[in-house]
Structure formats: C-alpha cells, structure tokens
Amino acid sequence: MYVRRHRRTLLVGAAVAAVLAGTTGAAVAESAPSPAATPTGDGAQALCKRAPKIDRRIQRALDRLNAGADKRGSIARLQQRVDNAKSAGHSEIATYLQDRLTFRKSLVTTLRQRQQDLADVRTWCKDNDGGAS
Known part of the structure; x- marks a missing residue:
C-alpha cells in the first residue's frame, strides 16, 4: 500500500513538473526582450x-x-x-x-x-x- 501511494505521488509530482517546465519555457521564450534601438537624441x-x-x-x-x-x-x-x-x-x-x-x-x-x-x-x-x- 505504501509503495503504491508513494509511486502515485512521484507520478503526480513528475506530471506537475513537466507541465510547469513546459509553461515556464514558453513564457521565457515569449518574454525575452528585443534589443533596444539606439538613442537618437540626448533626452x-x-x-x-x-x-x-x-x-x-x-x-x-x-x-x-x-x-x-x-x-x-x-x-x-x-x-x-x-x-x-x-x-x-x-x-x-x-x-x-x-x-x-x-x-x-x-x-x-x-x-x-x-x-x-x-x-x-x-x-x-x-x-x-x-x-x-
């Protein structure tokens, strides 16, 4: 019984980690800043x-x-x-x-x-x- 519950916890934890890793990877790729244009004046x-x-x-x-x-x-x-x-x-x-x-x-x-x-x-x-x- 203990082994089955422990295995289920590991599977759920792995699934959550995979989902988060996929979401985080996409969010990082989308939020990468583009290079800023060079200033044209002195402000x-x-x-x-x-x-x-x-x-x-x-x-x-x-x-x-x-x-x-x-x-x-x-x-x-x-x-x-x-x-x-x-x-x-x-x-x-x-x-x-x-x-x-x-x-x-x-x-x-x-x-x-x-x-x-x-x-x-x-x-x-x-x-x-x-x-x-």
Missing part, C-alpha cells in the same frame, strides 16, 4: 520637463538630511545613534553606524553638486526653448 526635452520635479526631490532629500535628531533619515539622528552605541560599548554597532554616517554626509555633497548642475540645466532649458531646439 534634453524630457530632462527640461522633469527639472522642477528633480529639483524638489533633491531639496526634500537635503532638508531631511539636514534636519534635527527628531527626523528619521537625518545626519543628526544617525550621529546620535552612533554616540549611543559608543556609550553603550557596542563597538561593532558603532562602527557599522559610523560607516553609514560617513556615506550620508558624502550624500549631502553629492546632492548639492546635483542641485548646482540642475540649475545650469534649467538655465540651458530656458535659453533653448525647453530643449525642443
């Missing part, structure tokens, strides 16, 4: 259109990073966590958090540079009819 018009949204996003991130210790995601809050870990004697935690803090501080520099670059883009867009010319 200036789209960038000019999105510049205000990008500027707001950058400003929001800078505001969050420069906020006080009561704001999640701020440098001050992460600095407080580093200090707390050091005072509690959790050196591994403090090291991990310090590395995150170092990156977060470098992010401010990067975002400020992007903000300056975006200001140049906005000037260019204004002078060039929103990138249409």
